[in-house]
Amino acid sequence: MDEQSNMNKKMSAILMAASTIVLAAPAHAQADPAALKGMYDMSRNVVGLTSYCVGKGFLKADSVKNARKMVGLIAEIPGVDTSAGEASETSGLRGNVLMPDGKEEGIESSKLGARQWCKDAAQGVSNFLKSAAAS
Numbered sequence: 001m002d003e004q005s006n007m008n009k010k011m012s013a014i015l016m017a018a019s020t021i022v023l024a025a026p027a028h029a030q031a032d033p034a035a036l037k038g039m040y041d042m043s044r045n046v047v048g049l050t051s052y053c054v055g056k057g058f059l060k061a062d063s064v065k066n067a068r069k070m071v072g073l074i075a076e077i078p079g080v081d082t083s084a085g086e087a088s089e090t091s092g093l094r095g096n097v098l099m100p101d102g103k104e105e106g107i108e109s110s111k112l113g114a115r116q117w118c119k120d121a122a123q124g125v126s127n128f129l130k131s132a133a134a135s
Helices: 003-023 025-030 033-055 062-075 085-093 114-134
Strands: 096-098 104-106
Touching: 033 062, 033 085, 033 096, 033 114, 062 114, 085 096
Parallel strands: none
Antiparallel strands: 096 104
């Protein structure tokens, strides 16, 4: 599997996990603090990336609003550590996906290309919000 596919699969898995935790309100108290922190940091990174994509003309401005909604849902989970959110979002503003190991991977060099990467990420956020609204 190439690095780009791996990066997209990781982001999809994190969005799906975040959706599951947000939708399973009674399980919040039992959620792993490290997993919650990772989901929050990832969601803030997506806000930055979405802003980057809007700046490049790949997405419309309402995409940032949707990404911020996702952050808000995750931030409401009791006990979530939001301390690194600003740094995660800043990484995204530079066009970088912050990986779980702390490394950054730029979407400009992705095999999908930045435009498609942005569209896929926006769709992931949209799916997350639809799942959250359905609960």
